[in-house]
Amino acid sequence: MKTNFLNRDTPLILAPMDDVTDIPFRRICRQLGADIVMTEFTSCEALIRGIPKSLARIRIQPDEHPVGIQLFGSRVESMEKAVDIASQLQPDFIDINCGCWARNHAQRGEGAALLKDLPLLERIVAAVVKTSPVPVTVKTRLGWDQNSIVILDVARIVEQAGAQALTIHCRTRNQAYKGAADWQWLAKVKATISIPVIGNGDVQTPVDVRAMLDLGCDGVMIGREAIINPWIFKMSRHYLETGEESAPPSPGERFQICLQHLNLAEQYKSPRWGTVHLRKHFIGYIRGFPEAAHIRSSLFKINDLGILRETLLAYQDHYLRVV
Ligand SMILES: Cc1cc2nc3c(=O)[nH]c(=O)nc-3n(C[C@H](O)[C@H](O)[C@H](O)COP(=O)(O)O)c2cc1C
Structure with a gap:
C-alpha cells in the first residue's frame, strides 16, 4: 500500500x-x-x-x-x-x-x-x-x-x-x-x-x-x-x-559526531574508503579547533580508519589541554 x-x-x-x-x-x-x-x-x-x-x-x-x-x-x-x-x-x-x-x-x-x-x-x-x-x-x-x-x-x-x-x-x-x-x-x-x-x-x-x-x-x-x-x-x-538561532555545536559535540561517523564508516566501508569518505566532512567536524588547517591537512594523509581514530583522539586530548 x-x-x-x-x-x-x-x-x-x-x-x-x-x-x-x-x-x-x-x-x-x-x-x-x-x-x-x-x-x-x-x-x-x-x-x-x-x-x-x-x-x-x-x-x-x-x-x-x-x-x-x-x-x-x-x-x-x-x-x-x-x-x-x-x-x-x-x-x-x-x-x-x-x-x-x-x-x-x-x-x-x-x-x-x-x-x-x-x-x-x-x-x-x-x-x-x-x-x-x-x-x-x-x-x-x-x-x-x-x-x-x-x-x-x-x-x-x-x-x-x-x-x-x-x-x-x-x-x-x-x-x-x-x-x-x-x-x-x-x-x-x-x-x-x-x-x-x-x-x-x-x-x-x-x-x-x-x-x-x-x-x-x-x-x-x-x-x-x-x-x-x-x-x-x-x-x-x-x-x-x-524564531531564535541556536548556538553552533561545541567542539566537544563536533568531536563526538566525528568519532561516531568514523565508527559507522568502520562498519560499512573498507579502512581506506572509510577515510576517503570522511575527508569531505573534516572541515566541519574540526571547525573552531586551534590549528584547524594543520589538523585537517594531517588527517587528509591518513588512509586507515584505526590510525585516523588514534590521531583524532590525540588531537582531542591536545585540544582539551590547551583550551
Ligand atoms: C557531491 C555532490 C553529489 C551529488 N549527487 C547527487 C545525486 O546523486 N542525486 C541528485 O539528485 N543530486 C545530487 N547532487 C545535487 C544535490 O542533491 C543538490 O541538488 C545540489 O547540491 C543543490 O543543493 P545545495 O545547494 O543544498 O547543495 C549532488 C551534489 C553534490 C555536491
Missing part, C-alpha cells in the same frame, strides 16, 4: 549526493534532525545487471526511515525493473533523478537530459508510479538552460503522472552549480500544482530555510551545507519552532 512518506509538515531533507549520502552519513543526519534522507543516485541499468557496488548504494538500515532510494535511467523498461529491485529493500519512497548535470549522464539521455525530452520523462514517471509499491517523487532542475526553462511544464507532467512530490534544484542544467539558485520559481510551481514542492539550492543557514519555506514550498532539501555542517537540520528546526 502506498503511504504518506512526508513524516511531518515542512520536512527538512538531506539531499541525495553521490559519494556522500552513504549509510553512515545518512544515519548521522537522521540523528541530527534530518526528517528524511535519500540514497546516492543509482543507475537502473547497473542494478539490473546486479553490479555489487550499485546494489550496495541502495542498501538501507532500519533506523534510517523515512528514506528514499534515488534511481536514474533513460529507458522505461529498465526503470521498471530497477524499481522492482529497489522496492524489495522497503524504502519509504522512490525518487527519480531528472536533474543530474554531468555530461556522461546527459549523453545517455539520463538525469537532466530528460528535461529535453518531456514525453520520455512523462513515460518514465508514469511507469515508475505504476510499478512502485511505495510513493514516487521526482527531483529536477529548472530546465536545460536559461532559454529552455520548462519547470512549470515538468511540474504539471509529474503531478499528472502520479508522483507524490517534486523537488526543484533552482538552477538550470547548464548552470551546474554556477550563479545563485533562483528560488522565485518555487512560488510559481506551488501555484501550478497541488502535490508537495520541495525547495533546493544554496540553503546554508536556518534563516535560508525559513526564507525558502516563506515562498510557499512544503519542505526544504539541503545538500552541500550538510556535508560540512550536519547540525544544520537541528539548528533549522529550532529556528523554525522558536
